[in-house]
Amino acid sequence: MLCASVPLCLRLPTIADNICPYEEITMNTIVCIKQVPNVKEVKWYPVTGSLIRKGIPSIINPNDRHAIEAALQLREKHGGEVTIVSMGPSQVEEALREALAMGADKAVQLTDKEFAGSDTWATSYTLGLAIRKIGSWNLILCGKEAMDGMTAQVGPQIAEYLKIPQMTYAVSLEIADGKVRIKQKLGKVQRVLEAPLPALVTVEREINEPRIAPMDSIMEAYEKEIPVWTPEDLGGEAERFGLEGSPTRLKKVFSPKVLKGKVHMLPAEPKEAAAELIRVLKEKYIL
Amino acid sequence: MAASVDINEYRGCWVFVEQSHGKPARVSLELLGKGRELAAKLGVDLTAVVLGDALGSLPQELVAYGAERVLVAEDPVLKEYRTELYADVVAGAVLERRPEVLIVGATPVGRDLAPRLSFRLNAGCTADCTGLDIDQENRLFVSTRPAFGGNVVATIICPNHRPQMATVRPGVMPLPEKEAGRSGEVVPLKVLIKEQDVRVKILESAEAASEGGAIEEAERVLCVGMGGADAETFALIRELAGLLYAEVAATRLAVEAGWLTHDSQVGQTGKTIRPDLYVACGISGAVQHTAGMTGSKLVVAINKDPKAEIFNYADFGIVGDLRKVLPAIIDELKTLRGE
Numbered sequence: 065m066l067c068a069s070v071p072l073c074l075r076l077p078t079i080a081d082n083i084c085p086y087e088e089i090t091m092n093t094i095v096c097i098k099q100v101p102n103v104k105e106v107k108w109y110p111v112t113g114s115l116i117r118k119g120i121p122s123i124i125n126p127n128d129r130h131a132i133e134a135a136l137q138l139r140e141k142h143g144g145e146v147t148i149v150s151m152g153p154s155q156v157e158e159a160l161r162e163a164l165a166m167g168a169d170k171a172v173q174l175t176d177k178e179f180a181g182s183d184t185w186a187t188s189y190t191l192g193l194a195i196r197k198i199g200s201w202n203l204i205l206c207g208k209e210a211m212d213g214m215t216a217q218v219g220p221q222i223a224e225y226l227k228i229p230q231m232t233y234a235v236s237l238e239i240a241d242g243k244v245r246i247k248q249k250l251g252k253v254q255r256v257l258e259a260p261l262p263a264l265v266t267v268e269r270e271i272n273e274p275r276i277a278p279m280d281s282i283m284e285a286y287e288k289e290i291p292v293w294t295p296e297d298l299g300g301e302a303e304r305f306g307l308e309g310s311p312t313r314l315k316k317v318f319s320p321k322v323l324k325g326k327v328h329m330l331p332a333e334p335k336e337a338a339a340e341l342i343r344v345l346k347e348k349y350i351l
Numbered sequence: 352m353a354a355s356v357d358i359n360e361y362r363g364c365w366v367f368v369e370q371s372h373g374k375p376a377r378v379s380l381e382l383l384g385k386g387r388e389l390a391a392k393l394g395v396d397l398t399a400v401v402l403g404d405a406l407g408s409l410p411q412e413l414v415a416y417g418a419e420r421v422l423v424a425e426d427p428v429l430k431e432y433r434t435e436l437y438a439d440v441v442a443g444a445v446l447e448r449r450p451e452v453l454i455v456g457a458t459p460v461g462r463d464l465a466p467r468l469s470f471r472l473n474a475g476c477t478a479d480c481t482g483l484d485i486d487q488e489n490r491l492f493v494s495t496r497p498a499f500g501g502n503v504v505a506t507i508i509c510p511n512h513r514p515q516m517a518t519v520r521p522g523v524m525p526l527p528e529k530e531a532g533r534s535g536e537v538v539p540l541k542v543l544i545k546e547q548d549v550r551v552k553i554l555e556s557a558e559a560a561s562e563g564g565a566i567e568e569a570e571r572v573l574c575v576g577m578g579g580a581d582a583e584t585f586a587l588i589r590e591l592a593g594l595l596y597a598e599v600a601a602t603r604l605a606v607e608a609g610w611l612t613h614d615s616q617v618g619q620t621g622k623t624i625r626p627d628l629y630v631a632c633g634i635s636g637a638v639q640h641t642a643g644m645t646g647s648k649l650v651v652a653i654n655k656d657p658k659a660e661i662f663n664y665a666d667f668g669i670v671g672d673l674r675k676v677l678p679a680i681i682d683e684l685k686t687l688r689g690e
Contacts, residue, residue, distance in 0.1 A: 311475025
């Protein structure tokens with residue numbers, strides 16, 4: 065049956081917890097990150113309106129940097145380890161190296177042609193399998209959404225796969241009494257939520273200011289080994305990966321321009337333009 | 352494929368209705384309007400699903416807005432939205448009754464709930480759609496959303512999975528007429544879960560007072576882009592907004608530069624608005640922005656670049672420096688009002 069199993073290596077309550085309820089819990093956090101094209105530098109072909117992908121630098125999705133920072137801060141306070149996971153083409157290694165340079169302990173890369181064409185469902189399935197394989201963890205952190213797709217779906221879908229509580233849109237995060245507590249920005253409503261560990265939290269940018277990887281750490285990060293896992297390493301059902309495992313299918317792509325009729329240009333001289341605009345607004349019963 | 356279902360067993364169009372204190376979210380009503388159109392094309396009933404506590408006359412209100420059936424889960428445990436609880440109730444109803452389409456407003460709640468549901472139901476869910484339709488020939492739900500880079504829009508289908516899910520941006524679909532005379536069936540859903548079984552606890556909940564009015568409800572909006580994002584120009588925009596009784600909104604970059612909060616952001620990552628008057632001040636007109644304003648009735652664009660894309664979306668354009676054009680408009684208006 066699909067998604068029936070839960071992570072096996074979670075920390076279970078022990079007698080010691082009962083004797084000493086304030087004993088600090090060790091935080092083993094997995095951060096899921098995505099490498100995205102740096103949209104600020106994106107350019108389009110003027111005629112077709114399609115994206116010029118060639119030569120666009122890739123970066124760690126900005127929201128995900130805040131998730132990495134949150135995990136590092138938890139480790140500083142509670143001990144434990146920070147593991148980064150990312151699925152993508154081979155260049156995703158750069159993003160993982162950078163996360164290691166920020167201070168993460170380990171990284172796992174998911175790269176295989178079978179993963180190509182994944183929608184959010186297949187992506188979450190693949191990341192979920194990897195998280196189960198990593199084993200000892202009690203918190204998953206994700207950025208609220210990726211700046212390219214902007215679906216905000218993968219976090220909640222991983223939580224569902226792992227059958228753990230999800231708490232989205234965190235603007236603050238703390239661990240107390242073995243539980244995770246967040247301040248959630250749910251539109252106009254601010255809530256304080258608390259969940260037992262293990263849990264998954266997606267973070268907003270307000271949560272912290274991500275550190276910049278220092279130069280010497282970047283050099284060190286290149287010495288670390290990053291395992292690359294394929295479908296064979298993950299197990300799972302072959303037909304659930306990549307394009308084949310994706311319920312959603314792209315049907316077509318087109319230019320969305322809903323152009324108005326031809327724009328009527330008002331005079332360039334400010335005073336004349338203003339007078340003309342007022343006349344128009346009166347005519348349209350706005351004034 | 353192992354997970355495929357017999358898609359012909361799935362019939363009906365559902366709208367998840369988000370509510371707060373018995374009042375439906377505006378986007379849920381917008382979706383009932385669109386849902387009726389989709390249901391008619393499919394030749395099926397439109398069903399609303401609503402969860403909460405002490406919902407009062409809300410189910411009847413949803414009938415008046417177009418639902419032919421309202422599935423109601425009412426229980427104190429459902430008073431406030433919680434992901435897993437709501438997912439359990441909705442997924443239970445879906446598995447029992449098998450709708451072919453399930454649409455949800457792309458609000459913070461909807462964007463939290465829909466992906467969790469879609470994974471559990473082994474269903475595809477298209478996020479933040481701006482258009483929904485039915486391909487009648489193939490009996491497929493077709494959703495449209497802005498795709499990467501924004502200069503293109505993608506249509507997405509889920510041929511082999513049911514239900515076909517989508518979240519839809521608020522403000523994109525028009526609000527349907529409320530007709531008190533409509534009749535519909537109200538069906539209670541069983542709620543078996545107890546508070547002590549719930550894993551996520553709400554320790555505090557407070558509604559934040561938003562600064563200024565809500566731009567999505569404003570009839571007039573002045574929107575500031577990077578061309579107007581300096582202290583002097585912004586002050587002029589505020590002054591003009593006051594004179595026009597308009598709200599001030601901003602593009603993503605202007606919000607990121609700190610001129611306004613995300614509540615006031617228009618565009619793909621912000622809000623979709625359809626005011627009577629929309630004045631674009633120093634906005635280049637990238638489609639990520641225009642995706643949120645093309646429903647505006649009268650669009651005026653002011654930009655110093657005569658080739659700015661925004662002029663393609665405008666009824667009236669002024670090529671000029673905001674710091675000269677805005678004071679001229681302010682003066683004209685003050686003269687008009689006899690100040």
